[in-house]
Amino acid sequence: MEHLELFFKSVFIDNMVFATFLGMCSYLAVSKKVTTAVGLGVAVIFVLAITVPLNWLLDQYLLQPGALKWLGKEYIDYDLSFLSFIMFIATIATMVQLVEIIVEKFSPSLYNSLGIFLPLIAVNCAILGGSLFMQSREIASLGLAFNYGISSGIGWFLAILAIAAIREKIRYSSVPPALRGLGITFIITGLMGIGFLSFGGMLTGGDEEEKPATKTEAVIKKEDLKEDKKEIAKNTKTIQ
């Protein structure tokens, strides 16, 4: 139950992009085409699923106040938590290098399409953010940390997939010139974020059975929003 709750919470309520704005840079830069967006999204899920549990172990057995007690009684007073940034980022950089090598070996086409963005995963805020939030939210066990990594990765994946799909369509609508490209993407993301706010009561209101119902309702609402926007765009075109 705990796992399911954490899963839904990290995918929908605390969605990395819409609630905490993590990984916005690559989210904006790589979302022009659905195929590349999917590739990057999968890479993010993968890297998060590895680094969050790894960093959880580091945090638990090395960095937290008193974490060194497995070394002996005299180490119990040590507090190395100020080192966590440097330890986390080192773990992440190493893992990303590893992923890069593996992808280059097994899927050259994916490697080509991701191009320079793969090294940028190391500086994708979503990855470090995953580890830092794991630390500040005090995730209780290794299993939960793994779950947290995967589910926040899935949340990020959903977000980039949705925006890439919308951006592919928006090419056919007439956006005011000054808003083209970046501006309209920001505003759409804001609207999607408002849509995602409606997931807020998912875990607190109603019984367990109603969960899927609330979810689909909100999804439909979001799709309606999209449809409406397309409709408006079409109308403006005909008027012109």
Add this chain to the structure above:
Amino acid sequence: MALLSKKDTKLITDPLTDNNPITIQVLGICSALAITAELKASIVMSIAVIFVMGFGNVVISLMRNVIPSKIRIIVQLIVVASLVIIVDQVLKAFAYPLSKTLGAFVGLIITNCIIMGRFEAFALANKPWRSFLDGIGNALGYGVILIIVGFFRELLGAGTLLGYQVLGDPITKTGLYAIGYENNGFMLLSPMALIVVGLIIWVQRSRNPALVEEN
């Protein structure tokens, strides 16, 4: 002899307007949006980024000839991480409540794309003094947007600036509230940050049509 030559001045002023890191280069959005619900947090965040950028650029520029290009990302990350640890410890020591508000976002300066982006694009190819100016300029450009967004979100969302009630007291109904003004609490929610930045981009590009992108 002026302290800054014309070319050097351009390094600082360019990122403030036509080459702004947030609205044009699309770097460093993550932290820009998350902490701008209050003006104070935006200002502190800008100062932290100015510090990290300026010194980080100098350090990388000094080491540019000895860093093997294969492991440069890791080296850069370690440099930034060390600087950010300094910022974090200083904040925890002198402004504990504020460091609680900023929370994980101080740590996220490490992965602020502006910093890595400027290391890659500028510091690795230029002398320390110029890199320092470039760092300061870009961090200022980042700070300007942060402060604009923070200003509007705090003013319209909570009716305060830096914690002072500038529009009157909403409970005793003084100032603007006396004539029926209401705070727009929606401005404090996260999606509005995106929309405010979107509007800033709109204004900027309408004033300077050369910046308009193709669809």
